[in-house]
Amino acid sequence: MIPVRGFDGAVVAVLGLGRSGLSAARALRAGGASVLVWDDNPAAREAAEAEGFEARTLTRPGAFDEVACLVTSPGIPHLYPAPNPVIAAALEAGVPVDNDIGLFFRSLGAGWEGYDRPPRVVAITGSNGKSTTSALIHHILTVSGRESQLAGNIGRGVLDIDPPGDGGVVVLELSSYQTELARALTPDVAVFTNLSPDHLDRHGGPGGYFAAKRRLFAEGGPDRAVIGVDEVEGRFLAGQLSEGQADDRVIRVATSKLSGPGWMVFARKGFLSEWRKGRQVGSIDLRAVAGLPGTHNHQNACAAYAACRALALGPREIETALHSFAGLPHRSQRIAEVGGVSYVNDSKATNVDAALKALLAFPKVRWVCGGLMKEGGLDALAPGLAHVSKAYVIGREAEGFALGLPGIETEVCRTMELAVARAAAEAQPGEVVLLAPAAASFDQYDNFEKRGEDFIAQVAKVAGAA
Template sequence: MIPVTAYRGRRVAVFGLGRTGIAAARALLAGGASVSAWDDNEASREAAIAAGLELDDLNRRDWGDIAALVLSPGIPLTHPAPHRLVGLARAVGAPVIGDMELFASAIADTPDVTVVGITGTNGKSTTTALIGHILKSAGRDVRVGGNIGEAVLGLQPPRPGAIYVLELSSYQLDLIESLRCQVAVFLNLTPDHIDRHGDMAGYLAAKERIFANQQAGDTAVIGVDDEYTSGVCARQKARTGLNVIPVSSQRLVSFGVYALAGRLHDDLEKKSGVKTVMELARAAALPGAHNAQNAAAAYAAVRALGVSVSDAVAGITSFPGLPHRQERVGEAGSLLFVNDSKATNAEAAAQALGCYHDIFWIAGGQAKAGGIESLKAYFRRIRKAYLIGQDAGMLATQLGASVPHVIAGTLDQAVKLAAMDAADSGLRKPVILLSPACASFDQFKSYEHRGDTFRQLVTDLLARATKGDAA
C-alpha cells in the first residue's frame, strides 16, 4: 500500500467502494486522514466492511468538514450529469479527485520515481502489461497497476529508481490535476464511453490529459493510425522540449517505431537510420496488427527509459499475454478455444476476428452504439455466430443473411453449440472465439467474470470429452 499523507488530520469523502475506492480509503487512513467512505450499492458496502472500512452515509451527513471528494472512476463526473455528491463537494469548495491524483501527491517527495502512463480505447491493458514485463525482464524495479490488476494505491510504496507502469482510463484521466507521466503512451481512439464524456471531443480531451503535466525531456509515445491520435501527435510535436515518438502498424513513420510486413522497425536514432529489430511472429502471445501496434508502442516506451534493443526484443518475445485478450484456453484435436472477453466493443472484436479464419463466433451482451455494423468486413471469416445476452436480437438483425447464426441466449449454451458445430465442420483449424463486441453487465459482473466463466466451461467440456474417449 502507498500511504497518502496529503490529507493528514483532515476528513476525506470516498464515494464508490470498488477496487480503487477501497484502496484509496485505506491509503488515506494509513496517511493519517479521517475517511467517510460510502457506496450506494449494498454489495460494495459489504465488501468495504470486509476490507476493514467503517462506513459513513455521504447522502445523509453534513459536508462542512469534507476536505476533498475522492470519486471512483465509475461515478459520473460530468455526463450524463454530475453525480449528486459531486455537486455537494463543489458547494463546499472540496476538490473532486481520483486515486491517481492521490498517488501523484504520495510520490511527490520520493526522488527518481518514474511514471509510465498508458491510455487509448483499445490495447492499453496489453501494452501496460507488456511494458511492465519488458522492464522486469531487464532488471528494473517495476510496479504495474492502475486500471489493470492492482489499484495504484495498493502497489508497493515508492523508493528511488522505482518505475510505475499504469493503465489510465479516460475516467481516471478526467480526475487528475498534477499527475506527471515521464513517459505517456496514447495508442488509439475510437468511439466509446460517449455517455460519460458527452461526445468524441470530450472523450478525446479526457484521454489527451495524459500529456497535460509532462515537462521538457519527457516522452510522448503516440499511435498515428487513426485521425484522432494523428491530430494529438501533431499537437504534442508543437510543444517545446517534448520527445514525441510516433508509432504505427500501418505505415512507415519517421523518427518513430513501426511494424510492417511482420517486422518491427526502429527509426529512433536520427544518425543510424532504420533498424529492423525483430520478426513479430516470434511474439506468439501478440497476434494481429493491433498487437503489432502494442508491441511498437511498448518498444518505444522502454527504449525511452534506456532499455537496450536486445532486452526490449527479448521481453516482447517472452511476453506470455494477458487473460481475456485472445487467450488460448483449450484445444481439442484441431479445435482451438480463444477467450477474448475483453473485447467489449466492435473495434476490439475486429482485432480478434482479423486474426483467425473459420471462426465459430460467440458474441453479445450489452451492445455499444452501432452494435456490430462496423464488423461487416470480417463476416466472411465467420462460419457461424452464437449470440448471447441482452442485445442478441439486435446483433442477429445486423448479421442478417450474411452470417449463419443462432440466438443461444446464455454463454454455456453458446459454448456447447459452437463446439459441436466446429467439431462437425470438417474444417482444418476451426476456432471457437469468444469476442463479444459488447459489455458484460447484463449477465456477468465484469468482462473478467465472463472470460473466467468461458474458460471454465471449456475446461469442463474438454474434461468430459477426454473422459468419454477414455471410456
C-alpha cells in the first residue's frame, strides 16, 4: 500500500467504493486521515463499514463543513454531462475534488532518501492500445530483470501497490477519466498512444477529450514524452512539448516512416526502426512477434520500445522480451484454429477506430460485430471493409448497425451464439473469424470482458463439434 500523505488529522470524503475508491479510503486512513465514505449501493457501504469506515450521506446540508478533500472514483461524472450531486455539493462548498491517481503522485516519493536509484513512473494514456502498451512495458521490464509493478486502469489499484524499491518502475495505464481530474500528475515518462473519438459525452466533445489526455503532459512535465504522431492531435502535442526538431525529450512514434534529427521510433512494413540524431540505432522485425499482430500492435510495440529506451534498456534486451509477450485477453487474442480457420477475440475494440485496426490486421475476415453504438457512426470503418467476407451482427441494435455497413454482406444474428455458429459454418480455410465489435457491450453484457468470454465459449463449442 502507498499511504496517502498530506491529510494527517484531516477529514477526507471518498465517493464510490469500487476497487479504486475502497483502496483510496484505506490508503488515506494509513496516512492518518479521518475518512468518510459514500456509495449509492448499500452493499458497498456495508462492506466499507465492516472495515471501520463511517458512511455519510454527502448531499445533506453541512456534509462538507469539516471536509478537506473529496476523492471520487473515475467512473463518476464531475462535469459533463452533469456533475454527480455529491461532487456538485463539494464544488459548491469549495472543497477540492481529487482521485486516487492524484493521491498517488502526491504521496509516492516518501522514504527514497537511501536509494541509489530513485524509482520511476511510466504513465500511458490514449484512446486505443494503452492496455497492451502498458502490459508490454511491464513485461519487457520484468523479463529484463527490472522491478516493475503494473497498476491504474489495468492490474492493481494504484494505491494498492507496494512501495517501489531501489530503481523500481511503476507502470500506470491511465484513462481520460483518471487524467482529467487528478490534481497531481508527475510521471517520469509519459506515453500518448493515439486519439480517436470516445467518451465524448463525458468530456463535452472531442476538444474536452483531448484536453483530458493532454493533462498528463502539461500538469507536471515528464522527463521524457513518447508521443504517437499518426494523428494531428499527437503531432500538435509533440510540437507543444518540444523546443525544436532535435529536442530528444520528445520521442515521436508512428506507423509510417519519420525523418529529422530528433528521437523517433516507427514501424514500416513490419519492421521497427529507432532513429536518433539522424542515424538508425536500432531495428526489430515485428513480423515474427506472434503476440503483436497487425499495424495497430506494431504501433503499441513502438511506444513500449520507446518508453523502455527512455529507461535505458538496450534494443536487444527489448527485442528478446517482445518475443515472449503473449498479448492480453480480449485484445487481438488468438483463441483457436479449427479446420484452417483462426478465431481472434478483440472484444476490447469498443470503438470504430479500434475495430478498423483489427480488420486491417487480417486479409480475410468473418466479422462478428455490433453492440451499443457510439456517436459518430460507422463511416470510418470503410477502409477495412474490403477485408470482410461477411459481417455477423450482434446486439439489440443489430439491424441499425447492419444498415451502417453498406457494400458488404451482413447477417443480423443478435446473439453471440448464432453469430459464431454462422461464421464458423461459412468460413473458409485461411480466413479469420474476428470479434471486433466497434461498439460498447452494455446492451447485452456487463463489460467487454464478459462479451469476449462469451465469444471464447462459443468458439469452444465450434472446436468441440469439429
